[in-house]
Amino acid sequence: DTGVSQDPRHKITKRGQNVTFRCDPISEHNRLYWYRQTLGQGPEFLTYFQNEAQLEKSRLLSDRFSAERPKGSFSTLEIQRTEQGDSAMYLCASSSRRYEQFFGPGTRLTVL
Amino acid sequence: KQEVTQIPAALSVPEGENLVLNCSFTDSAIYNLQWFRQDPGKGLTSLLLIQSSQREQTSGRLNASLDKSSGRSTLYIAASQPGDSATYLCAVSFLDNQGGKLIFGQGTELSVKP
Numbered sequence: 108d109t110g111v112s113q114d115p116r117h118k119i120t121k122r123g124q125n126v127t128f129r130c131d132p133i134s135e136h137n138r139l140y141w142y143r144q145t146l147g148q149g150p151e152f153l154t155y156f157q158n159e160a161q162l163e164k165s166r167l168l169s170d171r172f173s174a175e176r177p178k179g180s181f182s183t184l185e186i187q188r189t190e191q192g193d194s195a196m197y198l199c200a201s202s203s204r205r206y207e208q209f210f211g212p213g214t215r216l217t218v219l
Numbered sequence: 220k221q222e223v224t225q226i227p228a229a230l231s232v233p234e235g236e237n238l239v240l241n242c243s244f245t246d247s248a249i250y251n252l253q254w255f256r257q258d259p260g261k262g263l264t265s266l267l268l269i270q271s272s273q274r275e276q277t278s279g280r281l282n283a284s285l286d287k288s289s290g291r292s293t294l295y296i297a298a299s300q301p302g303d304s305a306t307y308l309c310a311v312s313f314l315d316n317q318g319g320k321l322i323f324g325q326g327t328e329l330s331v332k333p
Contacts, residue, residue, distance in 0.1 A: 113262075140320060140321075147325070148326075149223075149308055149310070149323030149324050149325050150310075150323050152320040152322070155318045155320055163320065198262060200263075200321075204319075206268070207253065207265055207268040208265070208321060209265060210255070210264075210265070211262050212261060212262040213261070213262045
């Protein structure tokens, strides 16, 4: 068990560019969550997958954001036409059923 | 609206002191509550998970309590050490959300001075 991993750890991009982040959950976990955290705040929920099905999306997830979890394994989060307000730490977590959630190290996005 | 609040936002204590971090939530219908630690620029490390049927959980120098009726949880840290310096986050999973998403407080930034 290597824990939850995320790639890349840091991403700097120019406004208007598209970015994609990857999350690899703990292998036996069927639930995967994406959260966003801005400086000095607690994480905020973005979206949730159970296996390959995306079952819940926050209103924070505008139409520029899309997430997938093909085959119920890793997940990707894509942001199109990035804006400076998208700058944040993007966190991925996984769990088995509704048990304890384990978080990855996060991807720090900076939009210039 | 379901909200989680942590007070104080920051706390500074001398090494060796016992301390209590507070977390309150607006809806008593919770599924579980987790306490996390976050070091600067890093992800979250799970410290303790309390199910709604439990009153407390302990791990080493940490003890977390849960009082659903009053909408409160506390994290007690015994004999604090400089290595305990970090931000501590409380997060609640409410019963009416089957997906289990967590609602987080803003965190308490703890500094333990040698």
